Every structure is written in C-alpha cells, then in structure tokens.
Amino acid sequence: MRNWYVIQPLEKYNADLLVEKLMDCEKIIVAMVNRPLRLEFDAVPNDTNYGVQWHLNNPSQPQFDIRAQGAWDINKGRNDVIIAVLDGGVDYNHPDLDPGDRSRVIAGIDTGDGDNDPLDNLPISPDSYSGHGTKIAGVIGARTNNSLQVSGIMWNCKIMPIKMVRSGGVRIPHIVNWDWSTAAFPSDVAAALDYAVNNNTNVINLSYSFPDLGFPINEIALRIPLLAQAIDNAYRNNIVITASMGNAFQTNNGIRYPAGFDEQVIAVGATTQNGTKASFSNTGPHINLSAPGLQILTTDRGGGTASPSGTSFSAPIVAGAAGLVISHGKDRGFNLTNDDVRNILQLTANGDAGPIPGFDNDTGHGIVNAQAALQLINQPNTVVQKTLTGGTAVLHQAMSQWVLTSGRWGIAAGTYFQVDRYKITRHVTFDIPFCSVPKVWMRDRQSRSLSYANPNSGRPFSIISNISKEGFDVEYVTYYVRTNASGQTINKWIPEAPAQTQFAYTAVGQLNPAGSAGPISGADIACSASSYTIAGFPAGASVSWSASPSGIATISGSGQTITLSPVSNGQITLTAVITGSCGPAPSISKNIQVGPINSSQVSLIGQSAVCPANQYTYQAVVPGGHKPGYIYQWTYPSGWNVQSQSGPNITFYVPSNPNYGTVRFRVNNGCGFSEYSGITVFPGYNCSAFPYSVNVYPNPAIDQFKFEIQQPKNYRDFMERGAEEKFEVEFYDQNGNMVSSFETFKWEETLNLSKLGSGFYFLQIKYRNSVFKRQIEIAK
Incomplete structure (x- = not known):
C-alpha cells in the first residue's frame, strides 16, 4: 500500500471537488472519496426447511438451482408487486402464506363458483386441483425468514388468489361422469384473467395445460377465442404471464396451451437436481425457460408442506423470479415492460442446462438464474x-x-x-x-x-x-x-x-459516465475573456477542448472549466471531448459569438424591387438569432417612412414618387456595432403592366446596348390620330445611384456604356403610369 495517503478535509470542503482537483495534478495517478461500504451477510433465511429446498439452494450443484441467495442480496422483492395465482384456489389460512390478516394473500375471486371466496376447498382427489394452488403460492411467496417451514422466492410480495376451477360435477347415467374440479371452463379462465388485469396484477401464473389436439395455434385461437383474447389482453396490459409446458412428454409431446401462446406467455419446462430435463417435461420450439420441477418443497393445503413434481411448480419459480426483476426495476426507477422481463430472464438463464449451450427445444434458454437477472439491471448498469x-x-x-x-x-x-x-x-x-x-x-x-x-x-x-x-x-x-x-x-x-x-x-x-456530462455553460457572446464549464463532469475524467475556426479566440486552462479569450471577431464552436473511466464519449459543443458581429455574418431579408405607394418589411438576420439587448441601427432612402421597428424587423412605407437606394442595418450585440450590411432597392418590375414588349440587347453588354419598344400593330392609325408617345428612360448603378436619364419619343435607343465599369445596372422605362425594369450586366 505504498504511495497511498489519507487526506482529512475540513468539514465545509466538498470531498468530491477535492478529488476532482487532485485528479488534475499530473503526478497523482488516482484519488477517491473514502466513503464507508455497507457490508451485508448473504441472505440466508431462517425457515426450518430452507436447507432442503434445492431449487433455491443446491450446494452440491449450485449451477442448477436458481441462485436465490445471490438474488436476495440484491433484492428480496417489493410488497407492492402482485402475483396472481390462477388455479384451484389458495389456502389463505396457511400460517406460512399469510400472517392471518390477508396482508400477503390478498383479496381475490372465485370465477368457477361465481363468488368472492378463492379458498382452496375443492374435494380432495388425486386428479383434482385441490391443494394445487396452495403449493403454487408457496413456491412464489411463502413467508420467508419467519422461522416457519419453507421459503418463497419473493420475501415480500402479494399473492392474489383467483380460483377458476369449479367445485362439484355432473353425472348423467350411462353417458358421462364429469368432475369439474379437474377442469376449467374457458369462460371461467377468461374471467379470472380479466379480474387480474383489472386489479393491478404484475405477474399471472398459469400452472395448467390442455393439449392442442393436433390443431395449429391459429386454429386453437379460433376454437377458444375467449381464452386466446383474454391472454392477449393481459399481455397487452403489460402483465408477465408464466405457464407450464405440461407433463406428458412420454405420452403426448405435442404443444400444450396456454404455454403454446408463445408470443404472450413465458412457457416453462422442468429440470432435475442434475440440471437435465425432467423426464415428464414437454418440449418444443415454443419453450422459453426451464426451472427446477422435481420434488419442490412448498406449502400445502391445511397448514403443512409437500414436495410435488411437475412443470406446474417450475412455472411459479419463473413467476417469482419475474417478481424480483420487476421489484428491482421499480427500485431503480426503470419502466420495465413484460417483454423486458422475459428477455432479462432469458438472456441471463443458465444456457448450459440443455444438450446444446444456448437455446434448445428441451430447456429453452436454460434454467432461470434469478441472481444473474438482477445483476443485469443492478448498478452500475442502466x-x-x-x-x-x-x-x-x-x-x-x-x-x-x-x-x-x-x-x-x-x-x-x-x-x-x-x-x-x-x-x-x-x-x-x-x-x-x-x-x-x-x-x-x-x-x-x-x-x-x-x-x-x-x-x-x-x-x-x-x-x-x-x-x-x-x-x-x-x-x-x-x-x-x-x-x-x-x-x-x-x-x-x-x-x-x-x-x-x-x-x-x-x-x-453500464453507460459511459463521460457521455452524460454537459452541456457547456457560459455566455453565448464573449466580448472579453469568459469562462466556460462542463456541467455534470464525472470525477476522474479528462477533457480535451478546442475552438473552431482557429484564430478567433484562444483557450487557457484545462479540466472542467476553461477561459476563452477573444483574438478577433467571429463565431466559433467550442468543443469538449470528455474521456471517462471507460473511454471517450461523443463531443459536446457550444456556439459562441466572439466580439462584435462581422458584416459577413449577417444578411437582410426583404424586397429589392419595390413599387411606389406600398409598404415593405425588412428583417435583419444575425448569427444565432436575435437576442434581447441587441441594438439595430438603420439607414434607408430619403423620403421613406418608417411605420414600425421591433428588434430585427423594420417596416417602411414607400412614397408615390420614391427615391431609391439601399436599406442597410448594423447591430450591436453588446460588444460593439457591426459594419453596415443591406439590400439595394430599385423600382419594381411589375408595379403596373407595361403596355408594350421591350427587347434589350446585348446583355451582358460591353460598350453599349440597345432597347427596342415594339410598335403596336395599329401604329399608322395611331400616328394619323396625332398621338405622340413619350418614354422616360432612367439608368441606375447597383447602389441605386442614377447614372443617366432622358426623355424620348423614339421607339428605340442606344445607350453608350464606355464610361461605366463592370457590374450590374438597371434600366427603367416609364410610360404614363407603368414601368418597365430590366437588369443589365456590363462585362468588360
């Protein structure tokens, strides 16, 4: 431990800030805040039979249990997570399921018999669902660490018992003797699902199955549409649904439902203490996961325990693991969907359980691993x-x-x-x-x-x-x-x-901590030396600063805060590339105006060709847009009347006999005024319709050009009536200055350009109340 030093800062000094300062020193390799670490023992419940619940803790072959102890070190489950057990009822009087006040096994419903009492009270029979739901409930959420009997996967949760299997039966002599307690009507199952959906359930467990009878899934959906739609409705309401694959591998290994509704349901198969597929567990491409399913010690109807086998007891193990994932997602503020929960469980399952690593039809994605599932969404992951x-x-x-x-x-x-x-x-x-x-x-x-x-x-x-x-x-x-x-x-x-x-x-x-830093704070306009700081700068990170284009400002300092000093005027982009503990993040940047605005940075939007006796608005465009406090100064042709001026906008009224010239502006951004920039204005082309067509050539011209006004077809009659046409000709340079003007009664004229320089000019011909306008280019 050489070269490590403990620094005790004053109470008023921020320890994190001190670490950041120390990390800016070249000779310091690493610095950290010496915060206490909370130490906890592995979560081992004190329930009397926990040691033989191999599905939770299998010391001899831990890779084939669900890693419950490691999961409980991360999350033991929240008491606001509700898991519905749709079955033959639950013995809510069992002391290891509820303390006697229905705070754990909450209110439910009996859709089979049509009442509000979901008690596990079916006639005891080898083939009935008597005791079945109580065993399921214990696997999911037996009261854990209460010095009684067994442990559930969820230390804290609410079990919602929904009894959907009817009591009694019907006997028609010589025809049928049907025991309802061995079956459920689709309408009762649908009503049970609907109750769970409408009462804020997070997980629904369905530990029952029926064969496909050789029909494909779309045919099954058509034959029992009520059940298919009820399951789909639960899925679309963001509920995780777990279902058993079935126990008929040796006799009928076809797809069984509801596990066969593979889009909406997590289909669960059973494995043994050795991690192999249980001999009875059905297989198929629709299987998602496996879980222990042989001799699963759990609660039993009447207050005792039992060790049943079957995929019926594998499905609630996955339901309990899903409840832990949902609980930890809630604790960390994640909005996990049922699709998220399924994928988390699949991606973290022990994929070596089957004959081929990864997915296979025997065990799906492998044995559910509650610890790995919680680790995936635990800190530092997001x-x-x-x-x-x-x-x-x-x-x-x-x-x-x-x-x-x-x-x-x-x-x-x-x-x-x-x-x-x-x-x-x-x-x-x-x-x-x-x-x-x-x-x-x-x-x-x-x-x-x-x-x-x-x-x-x-x-x-x-x-x-x-x-x-x-x-x-x-x-x-x-x-x-x-x-x-x-x-x-x-x-x-x-x-x-x-x-x-x-x-x-x-x-x-784990997100790169450098990627969450930013933005860069500081003034948008730098008239003099100004400081800029990166918000949320991660401890121990480094940063590289740059300003583009170069030559406008210099950067001094390093780390989270730097100083920007103007060299000339212009707009720059200040960029920071932050490198954190796991590499650089995408750059963050800020546009900054350095000094007064240059005329090359601005422009003016408005009409260049204007008509007399009309109103026009011009808008100054400045880099980064107009900001409060900007001051605009305007120049414009004499005689023009300002109607309004607000920020970068100005509105003029052009008089009936206007002067033409240039509308210009300059802007002061707090650092000083820019140079003037503007638009040359001239008479409009189509203020009123010119009655004759005009040819102007050549254009571009060198020393002279000619215009011809096309005579009307009735020109001779026109002349015989003594009429005489007068045209006013004006010629302007590109700044709106008149170069020459004259009146003519001729229908064509040639203008001498020898004394004029290259550039754009404007020819204007007035006839009565109409104007013809044409741009002329002189190219010498």
Whole structure:
C-alpha cells in the first residue's frame, strides 16, 4: 500500500471537488472519496426447511438451482408487486402464506363458483386441483425468514388468489361422469384473467395445460377465442404471464396451451437436481425457460408442506423470479415492460442446462438464474428504452402470394396475392455510449415490424446485429398487400407503411459516465475573456477542448472549466471531448459569438424591387438569432417612412414618387456595432403592366446596348390620330445611384456604356403610369 495517503478535509470542503482537483495534478495517478461500504451477510433465511429446498439452494450443484441467495442480496422483492395465482384456489389460512390478516394473500375471486371466496376447498382427489394452488403460492411467496417451514422466492410480495376451477360435477347415467374440479371452463379462465388485469396484477401464473389436439395455434385461437383474447389482453396490459409446458412428454409431446401462446406467455419446462430435463417435461420450439420441477418443497393445503413434481411448480419459480426483476426495476426507477422481463430472464438463464449451450427445444434458454437477472439491471448498469420510427426502405421481393396465419394488423388470416415485401434497415446510435457491449433486444408489444417468413404469423420481428458500445444495426420487413384470395382489393400496408413502422428496443449495460456530462455553460457572446464549464463532469475524467475556426479566440486552462479569450471577431464552436473511466464519449459543443458581429455574418431579408405607394418589411438576420439587448441601427432612402421597428424587423412605407437606394442595418450585440450590411432597392418590375414588349440587347453588354419598344400593330392609325408617345428612360448603378436619364419619343435607343465599369445596372422605362425594369450586366 505504498504511495497511498489519507487526506482529512475540513468539514465545509466538498470531498468530491477535492478529488476532482487532485485528479488534475499530473503526478497523482488516482484519488477517491473514502466513503464507508455497507457490508451485508448473504441472505440466508431462517425457515426450518430452507436447507432442503434445492431449487433455491443446491450446494452440491449450485449451477442448477436458481441462485436465490445471490438474488436476495440484491433484492428480496417489493410488497407492492402482485402475483396472481390462477388455479384451484389458495389456502389463505396457511400460517406460512399469510400472517392471518390477508396482508400477503390478498383479496381475490372465485370465477368457477361465481363468488368472492378463492379458498382452496375443492374435494380432495388425486386428479383434482385441490391443494394445487396452495403449493403454487408457496413456491412464489411463502413467508420467508419467519422461522416457519419453507421459503418463497419473493420475501415480500402479494399473492392474489383467483380460483377458476369449479367445485362439484355432473353425472348423467350411462353417458358421462364429469368432475369439474379437474377442469376449467374457458369462460371461467377468461374471467379470472380479466379480474387480474383489472386489479393491478404484475405477474399471472398459469400452472395448467390442455393439449392442442393436433390443431395449429391459429386454429386453437379460433376454437377458444375467449381464452386466446383474454391472454392477449393481459399481455397487452403489460402483465408477465408464466405457464407450464405440461407433463406428458412420454405420452403426448405435442404443444400444450396456454404455454403454446408463445408470443404472450413465458412457457416453462422442468429440470432435475442434475440440471437435465425432467423426464415428464414437454418440449418444443415454443419453450422459453426451464426451472427446477422435481420434488419442490412448498406449502400445502391445511397448514403443512409437500414436495410435488411437475412443470406446474417450475412455472411459479419463473413467476417469482419475474417478481424480483420487476421489484428491482421499480427500485431503480426503470419502466420495465413484460417483454423486458422475459428477455432479462432469458438472456441471463443458465444456457448450459440443455444438450446444446444456448437455446434448445428441451430447456429453452436454460434454467432461470434469478441472481444473474438482477445483476443485469443492478448498478452500475442502466436500462435504456427507445422507440424508433421508419428507416431506409427498399423493395426486397415482389411476391406472387403471401400467407398470414393469424388475423392481426387489421386484416384476416389468409392467402394474399400481388404482395410487395420491403426491407427496412437503419443504424441505431446510442445517445450515450456504453462502457462495454450492452445487451439489446426488441420489445415486441411496442413494435410494428414483421419477418421474412412465408407463411407469416404476423408477430413483431427484427434482426439486431453488429452491436457495439456505440450502437447497432436492425432490419425487418413490411408488406404491401393488393388483393386477397377472393379477388377483393386490399391495397394496404401490413403492419405499416415503411415510414410508419416502429422498432422498440431496450439496451442494458453500464453507460459511459463521460457521455452524460454537459452541456457547456457560459455566455453565448464573449466580448472579453469568459469562462466556460462542463456541467455534470464525472470525477476522474479528462477533457480535451478546442475552438473552431482557429484564430478567433484562444483557450487557457484545462479540466472542467476553461477561459476563452477573444483574438478577433467571429463565431466559433467550442468543443469538449470528455474521456471517462471507460473511454471517450461523443463531443459536446457550444456556439459562441466572439466580439462584435462581422458584416459577413449577417444578411437582410426583404424586397429589392419595390413599387411606389406600398409598404415593405425588412428583417435583419444575425448569427444565432436575435437576442434581447441587441441594438439595430438603420439607414434607408430619403423620403421613406418608417411605420414600425421591433428588434430585427423594420417596416417602411414607400412614397408615390420614391427615391431609391439601399436599406442597410448594423447591430450591436453588446460588444460593439457591426459594419453596415443591406439590400439595394430599385423600382419594381411589375408595379403596373407595361403596355408594350421591350427587347434589350446585348446583355451582358460591353460598350453599349440597345432597347427596342415594339410598335403596336395599329401604329399608322395611331400616328394619323396625332398621338405622340413619350418614354422616360432612367439608368441606375447597383447602389441605386442614377447614372443617366432622358426623355424620348423614339421607339428605340442606344445607350453608350464606355464610361461605366463592370457590374450590374438597371434600366427603367416609364410610360404614363407603368414601368418597365430590366437588369443589365456590363462585362468588360
């Protein structure tokens, strides 16, 4: 520990500021504030049977439990997170579930029997749901660290019991003997889901399943639309839904529902103490995660405990882990969606559980790892959420037909013809870069994008690639559908026109602390030496300053604050590149006017050709826009009347017989006046219609030019009546000064230009109340 020194500052001195000052010293390698660290023991509950709850703590093979103790060191769960158990009821009188006041197992409903009592009171039977919901509730949220029985995953949460299985049954002699306690009506399940949605539930657990009977998912949705829509409604209300994969692997390994609603539901399979798939656990491409499911010690109906097996007890383990993630997200102020929770659990699962690392049909993304899930969203990591619209669209393929397998996006499932598929791509740049490559995923529910698949399920899709600390690439497609199988005209974008497609993403990782610094504070106008400071400058960071263009101001000092000293007048961009503990961040900058404004920096907006007896407004344009305190001075042709003047705007009335010249202004920004800048004004081209056409040539001219006024067709009759035409000819330079003027009765004249220099001039011919105007260029 050589070369370390402890400094005790005065109480009034800011320790963080002292560290920043020390870090500016070249010979000091590192400095830190010596703050106390809170030390905590690993969270080990004192429940009597905790030691044999292997799904929480498996000392011999810890990689196959859910790492509960490590998770509890981060978050034990909040008491405002509600997890609904949709099952056969819950024994809310169990002392290890509720202290007796229904503060843990809160009010629920019995949609099966149509009352408000969700008590687990079904007739005890090997095939009924009696005791089932009580076991589920204990896995999720048994009262933990209360010196009783077992531990739940959530130390603090509320269990909402919703009984959806009916009591009793029906017997029709010689036909059927149906025990309702072994089944649930779709209407009762839908009502249960609806109750959970309407009562602020965060997680819904569905530990039951029924077979697909050989039907695809779209057919299942058509056959039980009430259930399918109720689950979709819960998902769209941002509720995490966990469901068991089923226990029929040996007899019928088909897809079972509701786990088969894979877009809305987290489908959970079961694993053993050795991390292998449980022999009974169903498999399939729709599986999301696995969790321990063999001999899971939990609460039992009547006040005791039981050790059941099945995916029914794997699903609530994931529900409890989801509750921990939601709790920690709330604690850290993150607005996590149900898609976020699913992705966090999948990305952090133990992917080595199956035969192939990563995803497989046996165990999904692996065994849920509650500790790793919380670590992902724990300090110093941050959750960044964005929704982007549109991108670069190109026609990818003109398709003869396209099959949509589910009715969504405003059209029915079916076959469509004359379909164009457009690929949408874009590069996404993070507002603040990360210290290392972050985890990035799409939030499905908030995205409007599709995949290349044909047939297409219609579910949101994207390909995220090339993820770096600074950003990533994304692509997806959208379809333009012209006709359906009946020949009806559709002409509709599915899901949206390219510019209206949406891609919602979440990125998680440690943000570069240098990227959150800024803005640069200080005066917008520097008349003399002025200081500029970077707000939110991270401790221990370094900064490189520059001013562009060079030669206008010099920079002195270093670190968070510098001094800018004027050298000449002009506008500069002051730029700072901050390098923090994990590298440089994108530069921040500030535009500054140094000294008085140059005439080259300003311009005047207004009419150059004006008509007599009219009103005109001119606007001074200055760098950075008009600011309070700017003073404007104007010059203008004599005889013009100022109607109003406000800030950079001035309005004139041009008299009936006006003088022409230049409207000019200069501005004082507090450092002094600029030079004058303005617009040369001259008589308008079309103040009144000139009755004859005029040819002017050559133009450009060198020494002379000629104008010809076209005689009318009845000129002879015109002359015989004794009429005589008089034209007033005036010639102006580009500053509005009259060069020559004369009257003529001729229909053509030649003007000598030999004494005039190169530039632009103006020819004006007046006839009665009309004026002809033409610009002439002299090029010698």
